[in-house]
Amino acid sequence: MSSSEQNTLDILFEHSLDLLCIAGIDGRFRRLSQSWTQQLGWSKDELLSKSSTDMIHPEDRGPTVDALKRLINGKRVIDFENRYLSKTGQYHWLQWRAYIEPNDPTAIFAIARDITQTKQREIRASNDISLLEMAEQTARVGHWRLDTANGHLEWSNEVFNIYGRKANKANITLDDFIDAFSSQDRKKLWSLIQNAVQNGTQIEAELNLIRQDGEQRIVVVRAICERSETNAVKSLFGIIQDVTQERQSQSNLHSKEELLSMAFRATSDGIWDWDLRTDQMWYSPQWKKQLGYADDEINNEFDSWMELIFEEDRLKAMDAIDAHIRNETDRYEMVQRFRHKDGQTIFILTRAFAIRDKTGRAIRMVGAHTDITELKRLEQAKSEFTSIVSHELRTPLTAIHGAIGLLHGHYSDGLPDQVQSLIMLANNNSKRLILLVNDILDMEKLQFGRMDFDLREIALSEFLPLAIENHLSYAKTFNVTLSYDHEADDLSIIGDSNRLMQVMSNLLSNAIKFSKEGDRVKIQANATEGQVSISVIDTGSGIASNMREKIFDKFVQVDSSDQRNIGGTGLGLAISKAMIENMAGSISLTSELEKGSTFTVILPQA
Numbered sequence: 001m002s003s004s005e006q007n008t009l010d011i012l013f014e015h016s017l018d019l020l021c022i023a024g025i026d027g028r029f030r031r032l033s034q035s036w037t038q039q040l041g042w043s044k045d046e047l048l049s050k051s052s053t054d055m056i057h058p059e060d061r062g063p064t065v066d067a068l069k070r071l072i073n074g075k076r077v078i079d080f081e082n083r084y085l086s087k088t089g090q091y092h093w094l095q096w097r098a099y100i101e102p103n104d105p106t107a108i109f110a111i112a113r114d115i116t117q118t119k120q121r122e123i124r125a126s127n128d129i130s131l132l133e134m135a136e137q138t139a140r141v142g143h144w145r146l147d148t149a150n151g152h153l154e155w156s157n158e159v160f161n162i163y164g165r166k167a168n169k170a171n172i173t174l175d176d177f178i179d180a181f182s183s184q185d186r187k188k189l190w191s192l193i194q195n196a197v198q199n200g201t202q203i204e205a206e207l208n209l210i211r212q213d214g215e216q217r218i219v220v221v222r223a224i225c226e227r228s229e230t231n232a233v234k235s236l237f238g239i240i241q242d243v244t245q246e247r248q249s250q251s252n253l254h255s256k257e258e259l260l261s262m263a264f265r266a267t268s269d270g271i272w273d274w275d276l277r278t279d280q281m282w283y284s285p286q287w288k289k290q291l292g293y294a295d296d297e298i299n300n301e302f303d304s305w306m307e308l309i310f311e312e313d314r315l316k317a318m319d320a321i322d323a324h325i326r327n328e329t330d331r332y333e334m335v336q337r338f339r340h341k342d343g344q345t346i347f348i349l350t351r352a353f354a355i356r357d358k359t360g361r362a363i364r365m366v367g368a369h370t371d372i373t374e375l376k377r378l379e380q381a382k383s384e385f386t387s388i389v390s391h392e393l394r395t396p397l398t399a400i401h402g403a404i405g406l407l408h409g410h411y412s413d414g415l416p417d418q419v420q421s422l423i424m425l426a427n428n429n430s431k432r433l434i435l436l437v438n439d440i441l442d443m444e445k446l447q448f449g450r451m452d453f454d455l456r457e458i459a460l461s462e463f464l465p466l467a468i469e470n471h472l473s474y475a476k477t478f479n480v481t482l483s484y485d486h487e488a489d490d491l492s493i494i495g496d497s498n499r500l501m502q503v504m505s506n507l508l509s510n511a512i513k514f515s516k517e518g519d520r521v522k523i524q525a526n527a528t529e530g531q532v533s534i535s536v537i538d539t540g541s542g543i544a545s546n547m548r549e550k551i552f553d554k555f556v557q558v559d560s561s562d563q564r565n566i567g568g569t570g571l572g573l574a575i576s577k578a579m580i581e582n583m584a585g586s587i588s589l590t591s592e593l594e595k596g597s598t599f600t601v602i603l604p605q606a
């Protein structure tokens with residue numbers, strides 16, 4: 001190197017704004033420009049005593065060493081970037097160009113430029129972009145920009161997502177953008193874009209997009225115009241938003257609400273809806289109409305119900321509601337009396353369910369009110385009618401039966417056989433009629449709570465033998481024997497002895513009727529946990545499983561054709577059940593076809 005060249009180099013090393021250096025291939029600096037100290041804060045001696053690789057950010061060391069290797073291995077010039085430690089402890093981004101002189105491959109000449117600020121701007125921008133992308137993805141909104149001068153279109157990644165396409169920003173055209181819409185919407189969008197470009201108008205449209213796989217999406221496209229200094233439209237900046245989900249749930253909601261309101265209008269039932277979390281109550285207009293009020297005459301609050309329901313029913317209702325809220329009952333159902341606006345009593349059958357959250361806690365209760373006032377009135381009328389007719393029937397019937405009985409018992413001897421059998425027929429049938437009328441009267445009384453019960457202590461040691469004695473002659477006609485095990489002789493129960501005797505008569509006569517000749521009907525009694533069970537056991541025909549629940553209903557007979565021979569009204573068990581329940585007891589049945597039946601009455605022990 002000539003001395004003038006040396007001089008120029010010295011000047012460069014003295015005044016360069018860039019960082020100049022000469023280093024050995026071992027990475028040690030040989031010469032450094034003044035700018036190193038100015039920009040990184042190290043003194044020259046400090047820098048010369050350090051290995052340059054120690055100053056490089058650990059993440060950048062590897063790539064820097066690789067770059068230098070390429071240089072040593074024959075590449076003359078290399079470019080790379082790394083972070084360099086400054087005296088303050090911060091790293092500076094340096095952009096390097098290094099050169100190796102083939103004649104002297106032991107020295108590396110390098111120039112670096114501090115690009116920290118540019119780098120930071122770049123990082124911020126890329127952070128901003130990824131933030132924007134995340135925001136767009138979350139909101140399902142993509143953005144696009146159309147350069148009106150050259151028709152160049154840019155899309156954000158989310159637009160590709162909305163279009164159901166892989167991101168490929170290089171090849172996007174305005175045609176791609178528009179062709180994805182349904183044919184009708186394509187025309188619409190074209191004219192909106194043309195209008196915007198020519199007149200600077202904004203774009204806002206809801207359009208049907210058809211993805212390549214045929215899936216349809218509903219999107220909102222919006223755009224504004226960016227103008228140049230000459231006020232010409234330079235570009236369109238727009239967004240595209242996928243609103244398919246929102247529209248679908250909206251339309252579901254609409255159709256559900258419509259359906260519900262149609263159902264409310266169509267039904268004559270009144271509906272109520274109680275939000276247990278907010279205590280908000282809603283009554284349908286029909287609910288209010290049932291009680292004679294217009295929609296605006298009753299406030300949608302819990303107190304309105306409290307004021308209209310009968311006091312006695314209100315307390316029962318509250319208990320039943322509480323039990324249902326606590327999940328102790330399957331549903332809330334009861335008949336309640338309400339005061340109509342005109343003062344009349346309205347009978348309402350109310351049925352409701354609680355809606356529960358995942359933990360089972362009731363959060364809402366929805367119910368229906370059915371007006372059964374008319375039904376109640378008819379029931380009442382029917383009951384009055386039956387009881388009047390039955391009473392009117394019973395007196396003459398008893399007289400007829402008495403007369404025929406006399407005729408049959410005392411005056412039929414010597415009469416022709418044919419007449420005697422006719423008298424017998426009349427006697428049996430009048431007896432049946434009396435039984436029927438009595439049963440009907442009992443049933444009516446029980447149903448309307450008009451039967452009184454005189455509950456007292458009953459000693460089984462007296463009661464059961466009497467029940468058996470009463471049926472001995474009946475059993476004899478069927479050639480059936482009766483027995484009672486005296487183990488329960490010290491037991492007593494609480495009940496109405498006359499009514500209980502009626503129940504025992506029914507059970508015993510059934511057991512006898514349905515036994516086979518030579519069978520034995522047994523009565524057994526046991527005490528458990530403050531209760532006494534009395535069972536009437538037969539080994540007769542038994543009852544099929546499908547009939548076992550039903551036979552406690554009114555007028556049910558397993559085989560009604562059979563009954564004409566055997567007799568009975570089909571009311572006996574219904575009456576027995578109602579009577580036992582009135583004595584705080586229960587009645588149940590176990591049975592097997594052709595093997596026999598056991599009817600068990602359970603009553604409180606005295």
Ligand code: ADP
Nearest residue numbers: 510511514551557558568569570571572573597
């Ligand atoms: P009924 O007056 O007709 O006997 P119930 O209500 O007492 O009416 O009985 C209803 C029906 O139940 C009977 O008709 C009969 O079919 C059946 N049933 C009752 N008890 C027995 C029994 N011990 N064995 C078989 N069937 C029985």
